[in-house]
Amino acid sequence: MKTYRKELWFNLPQRRQLINITPEVMKALAESDIEEGLCLVNAMHISASVFINDDESGLHQDFETWLEKLAPEKPYSQYRHNTFEDNADAHLKRTIMGREVVVAVTKGKLDFGPWEQIFYGEFDGKRKKRVLIKIIGE
């Protein structure tokens, strides 16, 4: 069995932002030299997400509007977590979007349907954060 580990680093200028990281995950898979297995991609921070969806800007605006409706950022006073932080909403938004994805690796490629793309979802940006890629297989 082979394993491969790689971190991706982010320091995004906005509080909330979605970044397509599919090319970076493909690059890591090529570096791993793994042909068959599983690829885990997860946020290492609890106010960020890794998820799979469509790379379409209208949909990304819809995610922003929808997440703000389900777990609004303000008023900060509505959350108990915010007595010493202001990012409770980011923890809730990431819960909806998910921490991680597990992707099949087949013949050395991410085994994806036609529109699947991997995103890093930042919900409390303006600081350094990491994504972990761990691939196992052979």
Add this chain to the structure above:
Amino acid sequence: MKTYRKELWFNLPQRRQLINITPEVMKALAESDIEEGLCLVNAMHISASVFINDDESGLHQDFETWLEKLAPEKPYSQYRHNTFEDNADAHLKRTIMGREVVVAVTKGKLDFGPWEQIFYGEFDGKRKKRVLIKIIGE
């Protein structure tokens, strides 16, 4: 290490429908001849879901009502994604339900609790779609 890959195909007559795919996943596991490992089951389309819950028709009606409340299909004009599509709600519903499940394989069986069943959740049907099963182990 062994790996096994199989696709399940769907073309459902309704926009939204939940299908119990546990028997198909069990069949794939038997075909794989893998005794110990992990089984990934994921939707290959971004407006569909694979999730684990109860096979109880009342609960499935509750899911429909609840998802329509959290991410209503109509009016289509409420979503930016719908300037050229009408399925933004399906992307959001699938986000809540999840893209994938990872199930432990133990002694050649899906290592399940008493009521766990795997479902394909279609949220934008009337077209061909796929689910991927990837099993690794030995």
Add this chain to the structure above:
Amino acid sequence: MKTYRKELWFNLPQRRQLINITPEVMKALAESDIEEGLCLVNAMHISASVFINDDESGLHQDFETWLEKLAPEKPYSQYRHNTFEDNADAHLKRTIMGREVVVAVTKGKLDFGPWEQIFYGEFDGKRKKRVLIKIIGE
């Protein structure tokens, strides 16, 4: 390839409760003697969750309030599932929080970011329930 399997048992006195199970998962990983691989931790019951977030009591109260807003327990009559049960809300709450986490194992440790902690989320307690830990690797 090595695999390791362990169950954690719970019988919580409250209907809803969040329990930090990180120490138990670390213990299972040490017992497994696996250095590199993947660690699946999942609820074996469909009205409970395993998820990763912050071990901060204010945030945990925010989760309770938020989940009650998105999927309220009462009135029981609002759910079809409740004609013979009263836990439909628990199935919905667990759907938002997620069934499982997959954690990378690197150099014999859970490969975590600075604040990641694994929780068991009980949404229909006062009965025996289990969490499954399955680790594969070498």
